[in-house]
Amino acid sequence: MRTILKAGVCFLIAITMGLVYMWFLLSFKWSLDDMSTLEKCIGIVYSFAMVPGYYKLTDVMKLR
Numbered sequence: 001m002r003t004i005l006k007a008g009v010c011f012l013i014a015i016t017m018g019l020v021y022m023w024f025l026l027s028f029k030w031s032l033d034d035m036s037t038l039e040k041c042i043g044i045v046y047s048f049a050m051v052p053g054y055y056k057l058t059d060v061m062k063l064r
Contacts (some may be wrong), residue, residue: 006063013057017050 023042
């Protein structure tokens, strides 16, 4: 039961991080001119830090 719960939490974290990534990706596609420089920088940094951040977050939460 605990293994299923851990897998579910990992899945929810991955889905949440993926949705944030998709929001940045679609924002770049649709409204790049309307975005501030800070939003652009955050989107680029997030795209590079998403996967290592996922692994670090699951390690800190002791889900792996």
